[in-house]
Amino acid sequence: MHLFLLLILQLPAASGQIDPEHCRYALGMEDGRIPDQDLTASSRWYETTGPQYARLNSEDGDGAWCPKGQLEPSDSQFLQIDLRRLTFLTLFGTQGRYARGLGKEFAAAYRLNYSRDGQLWKSWKNRLGKEVRDPNNTYGVFSNDLKPPIIARYVRVIPVTRLSTTVCMRVELYGCPWEDGLLSYSAPEGQLMMSPGNPSVISLNDSTYDGVHEKRLGKLFGGLGQLTDGVTGRDDFLAIRQYNVWQGYDYLGWRNDTPGTQGYVEMEFVFDRLRNFTSMKVHSNNMYSRGVKIFSSVSCWFKPSLSWEPEPVSFSTILDDRNPSARYVTVPLSRxxxxxxxCRFYYADVWMMFSEISFQLFSFLQKPSCFLLISSAAAPSPSSSSDKTPILIGCLVTIILLLVIIIFLILWCQCVCKVLEKAVCLTACGGGYAEPDVTQCTPHQSFNNNAPHYAETDIVRLQGVTGSNMYAVPALTVDSLTRKDISAAEFPRHQLIFREKLGEGQFGEVHLCEAEGLPEFLGEGSPLPDRDGRSVLVAVKQLRADATSQARNDFLKEIKIMSRLDDPNIIRLLCVCVSSDPLCMVTEYMENGDLNMFLCQREIESTLTHANNIPSVSLSDLLHMAVQISSGMKYLASLNFVHRDLATRNCLLDRRLTIKIADFGMSRNLYSSDYYRIQGRAVLPIRWMAWESILLGKFTTASDVWAFGVTLWEIFTLCKEQPYSLLSDEQVIENSGEFFRNQGRQIFLYAPPLCPPSLFELMMRCWSRNITDRPTFEGLYQALRPHVNQ
Known part of the structure; x- marks a missing residue:
């Protein structure tokens, strides 16, 4: 019994993989959790401008840290922060001195140095090798993402100037604890790959490694880099998650004929102290069609003190020649x-590529007083047994209660946990938007692979017959739709000139066409711009002649839905061709294409973009786009229409930056990675969907509001990355389960640097767990409109 109680009290505490987009917590400059004694500086102007006053948004002292005298371009004055433990830093915020309106000193720019031990200092560089961060001003907070992140205990902020000037700074650091305790890893340098059919050389090096590059030996040692930056590579190692970097950037890779490898790659990992290792997770590419596979086996030796132990832990993987997906391989390390x-990783093919390595640790919880009493209870002392008996009984009662709770949780998890791990119970366990009654769950009500059975009908019908999204419209009957129910005019089919196939679905296609004479055909009140007799671009949804009768009926239903729409920010149905097969509907198309492609090809407006003729947009442009989308969605909501696929790929814009919300992004191969395929039958835009849509198949105006928040996030990141880009599709679904559970473990999208704080607060409201807490589109429009110059 005593042994059993000891085991109960020795519960493992495991640490997980860091997500840089979620690891963005303020570390304590502003709120004082970093004490004054941990702030030092190379100099100070006065006692009242010492390092203890370098706290963001603080007006204490004379309002900031100011190094002594005029800062010269050659100076290396610094503010040093001791975080007391290894920390994963992802964001850095700065201000100048404000001093309640009396100050005006700030750093024109700054560099960051860091150290893990206080002895060896390293200079931070971004992914393109640039050291200096952008400038800030006296009052506003400027936040700079640290890409790559910094893993350090000590950080030095070094203001930089081009001219002799006075400088003052206030700062905040953002990140989370580095639980791994990994100080460095050593490995062979990554290699170059010559890819058939690809004229460029693919560099699989560790481009952010902050240790020593021994070129003569081809070794990396004493540092950390891309294997610990929290960014996992894609299934196709040529596809990149970062902006403006080269193919293969996310992976460190080696060919099996690397000199001196003898069929394996050897890596060494050094930690800050003695650790008990449960397992090692290695994110490995498995694109076997290009000669890349996960490692076949691995052997790890351990060094607890001065020498290596002779017996390794060995592990053989199960090789997979059917699934090319990159994946984490978990290597047990036997505590x-x-x-x-x-560790020696043995090749299974020509190439081996890693993008992340992390360690799961086992630690004993601190022994409480009950533990000490139970340990001593095996041989009680006659003189002390009487006065310890009440305490011992209390401890035993507490432990028994804990055991009862644990048993209850185990039984409860048998019913619920598997469901919640992927999603949530079905409607039979709840209903509507109420929380499911988990006591009613049965095994057949869980997710089958990817989707709940009950939601499949709703989800499959999300995709229209031509592959485009199909609006959900309450109480629209379709049993007897015929040509007479269609108000749109019949357009001469021969005046549609095919230009490009935009996408396709199960029973039809979406084409980009020129429509000759369309403005004249539509006459007065035409929504089309004056083209002086020239043909105009239109999108044509075409139903194939061999479509089923149900598909034809659905197509006519879609025409009827579209014919009811009349708003300046919604794509309009212009005309139809339904007098003969194939049935067609003709809608507006905008000359600037979709918003996603438009933004990802641009940078935020600045003197640099003007000087170099770089395509750009202003913050005002982005806000104007947001207002237009909210206006269009407000109109749809007024009709009780539910879009179900709102995203930048479904927003078209013209040369005047007028936006019209469309519906055929789902059919386009260009955006296939934005959709999650369910059992080969349907696709879901899960990264834009509310939790209740993913888990319960419920699409409402409130779920459109959620998608609007994600669309805003896309706009203010200039569509440079996919939402939740560091999560796999399965992890996105699991995150929906965290929203349902509402226990504070859900992952939110980060605040884009371009996004005003008030606007990000609006996004966060769109992602409220409870539907009633989300704003309406009317409220969103009213909140956004004042931000745009009328």
């Missing part, structure tokens, strides 16, 4: 203790 590990 062996060490300060250093040396």
């Amino acid at each position: 062996r203790a060490a300060r250093s590990l040396r």
Whole structure:
């Protein structure tokens, strides 16, 4: 019994993989959790401008840290922050001195140095090798993403100037604890790949490694880099997650004929102290069609003190020649203790590529007083047994209660946990938007692979017959739709000139066409711009002649839905061709294409973009786009229409930046990665969907509001990355389960640097767990409109 109680009290505490987009917590400059004694500086102007006053948004002292005298271009004055532990830093915020309106000093720019031990200092560089960060001003807070992140205990902020000037700074650091405790890894340098059919050389090096590059030996040692930056590579190693970097950037890779490898790659990992290792997770590419596979086996040796232990832990993987997806391989490490590990990864094919390595640790919880009493209870002392008996009984009662709770949780999890791990119970366990009654769950009500059975009908019908999104419209009957129910005019089919196929679905296609004489055909009140007799671009949804009768009926239903729409920010149905097969509907198309492609090809407006003729947009342009989308969605909501696929790919814009919300992004191969395929039958835009849409198949105006928040996020990141880009599709679904559970573990999208704080607060409201807490589109429009110059 005593042994059993000891085991109960020795529960493992495991740490997980860091997500840089979620690891963005303020570390304590502003709120004082970093004490004054941990702030030092190379100099100060006065006592009242010492390092203790370098706290963001603080007006204490004379309002900031100011180094002594005029800062010269050659100076290296610094503010040093001791975080007391290894920390994963992802964001850095700065201000100048404000001093309640009396100050005006700020750093024109700054550099960051960091150290993990206080002895060896390294200079931070971004992914393109640039050291200096952008400038700030006296009052506003400027936040700079640290890409790559910094892993350090000590950070030095070094203001930089081009002219002799006075400088003052206030700062905040953002990140989270580095639980791995990994100080460095050593490995062979990554290699170059010559890819058939690809004229460029693919560099699979560790481009952000902050240790020593020993070129002569082809070794990296004493540092950390891309294997610990929290960014996992894609299934196709040529596809990149970062902006403006080269193919293969996210992976460190080696060819099996690397000199001196003998069929394996050897890596050494050094930690800050003795650790008990539960497992090692290695994110490995498996694109076997290009000669890349996960490692066939691995052997790890342990070094707890001065010498290596002779017996390694070995592990063989199960090779997979059917699924080319990159994946984490978990290597059990048998709770062996060490300060250093040396692991040999053996090749399974020509190439081996890693993008992340992390370690799961086992630690004993601090022994409470009950633990000490139970340990001593095996041989009680006659003189002390009487006065310890009440305490011992209390401890035993507490432990028994804990055991009862644990047993209850185990039984409860048998019913619920598997469901919640992927999603949530079905309607039979709840209903509507109420929380499911988990006591009613049965095994057949869980997700089958990817989707709940009950939601499949709704989800499959999300995609229209031509592959485009199909609006959900309450109480629109379709049993007897015929040509007479269609108000749109019949357009001469021969005047449609095919230009490009935009997308396709199960029973039809979407084409980009020129429509000759369309403005004249539509006459007065035409929504089309004056083209002086020239043909105009239109999108044509065409139903194939062999479509089923149900598909034809759905197509006519879509025409009837579209014919009811009349708003300046919604794509309009212009005309139809339904007098003969194939049935066609003709809608507006905008000359600037979709908003996603438009924004990702531009930068935010600045003197640099003007000087170099770089395509750009202003912050005012982005706000104007947001207002137009909210206006269009307000109109749809007024009709009780539910869009179900709102995203930048479904917003078209013209040369005047007028936006019209469309519906055929789902059919386009260009955006296939934005959709999650369910059992080969239908696709879901899960990264834009509210949790209740993913888990319960419920699409409402409130779920459109959620998607609007994600669309805003896309706009203010200039569509440079996919929402939740560091999560796999399965992890996005699991995150929906966290929203349902509402226990504070859900992952939100980060605040884009371009986004005003008030606007990000609006996004966060769109992502409220409870539907009633989300704003309406009317409220969103009213909140956004004042931001745009009328």
